[in-house]
Amino acid sequence: MSADDGRALHENVVRIERRVHTWNCVTVIDVEEHTRGEVLHALVNDEETGVAMALEEVGGVTEPRLEPDRACMLDHRPNHMTLVPKGMPLWGHGAKDLHYSRYALLLFDLDALEARFEEDFDARMFARPRLRFTDDRIHALVRMLINIPDRDASMTLLGDSLTSAVFALLSRENERGPAGTKLSxxxxxxxxxxxxxxxxxxxxxxxxxxxxxxxxxxxxxxxxxxxxLSPYQWQLTKRLERVKELLLRSDAPLNVIAKATGFCNATHLIRAFERRTGEAPAVWRRDGK
The missing domain is CATH 1.10.10 (Arc Repressor Mutant, subunit A)
Structure with a gap:
């Protein structure tokens, strides 16, 4: 349960509204909270890995806390985020002059995401708390997510793409890097x-x-x-492009093609090819694509 779902509201919460969506093993909860006076309540429980992102703060500021009676020592920043790993609850504190806040909670099914992202997944990035950090790219993506209309099944692909992008950015610490880091x-x-x-x-x-x-x-x-792309992903793309050429221009068996393109064996080639194209190499070759 998150954002006090199913629990009595804090006495200073006048009204709270939630919209919940799940895409791509990520549950996104859009919360609007109207308050009167100081507020403190749980955001993410210790059975979840999650991120809380402040979207709007009117009249005062919000603060993440790893312990309910211990204030956050980091300076406030607009649109701040906090990541907490499974086993560590997160509390949200609202100053007494805060009367409206909007925030997003992102809850991650890490086991499912690890199986899906494979080499792009780094569990270490979700193993420790990160308080009051900011990333304009993640903020923009989350804004797009919460603006997807309720029950619009035609936008499932958009939700999947956006949550995948958020997860990828969170999976790479210091991804932004200093200015001018592109290769010549x-x-x-x-x-x-x-x-x-x-x-x-x-x-x-x-x-x-x-x-x-x-x-x-x-x-x-x-x-x-x-x-x-990462170097590995770029290399994999080139390998698969070469695989396609050999499938169309030769009748070489898959184990020979695998050896010629850097895959350890035919099974590895088939798995990578199917993930990228959605088809088995034999089907792709037969259809002459």
């Missing part, structure tokens, strides 16, 4: 050419970072900023 055009061309030329071979991140003359950490962020 020369470095990007060099790295992309190297990945294509070395396609059948497994490439280590160290090799690519050395080509760009950057640390592995800064290279990874710079490559993602430049291409929109």
């Amino acid at each position: 055009c020369h470095a990007l061309r060099l790295v992309e050419s190297y990945i294509r030329d070395q396609l059948p071979r497994r490439i280590e991140l160290r090799e690519l970072a050395e080509l760009a003359q950057m640390s592995q950490w800064h290279f990874s962020r710079g490559f993602k900023a430049s291409t929109g």
Whole structure:
């Protein structure tokens, strides 16, 4: 239960309204709360991994608390967010002069998300609390989510896409990085050419970072900023493009194609191909796509 669902309201809560949606293993609760006087109540319980995001604060400010009687020591920031891992409850405090607040709660089914995102999932990012941080990109995505009309099944894909983007951003600490972290055009061309030329071979991140003359950490962020993909995802895209060429231009069996494109075996190739295209390689080849 979250945002006091099914429980008596705090005595200073005049009215509370909630809208609940679930997309892509993420439950999004849009809460509007009208108050009179100081308020303190639970937001996320210890059985959930969740994020609380302040959207509007009128008359005063809201504050996240990991313990109900201990104030947050971090400075207030508009549209602040707090992430709490499973096993740690989150309390919301409203100052006595606050009379209206709107906030979003995002509750994550981490087991299902880990199975879905696989290599893009890093459980460490959800294993410790993060208080009063901000990210304009996440804020914009959540705003779009809560504006999706109730019971509009035609917008399911939009909800899935937005929640996936929120989860991806939360999964990568310091994703924003300092200004100017994109790779130079020369470095990007060099790295992309190297990945294509070395396609059948497994490439280590160290090799690519050395080509760009950057640390592995800064290279990874710079490559993602430049291409929109991680180095692994970009390489996987090129592998699958080559797989498609070989499927159409040859009658080579899948184990041969897998070896030629850098997959460890035919099973690995089939799994990756189906995830990306929604079809088995044999079906794709038969239909001549």
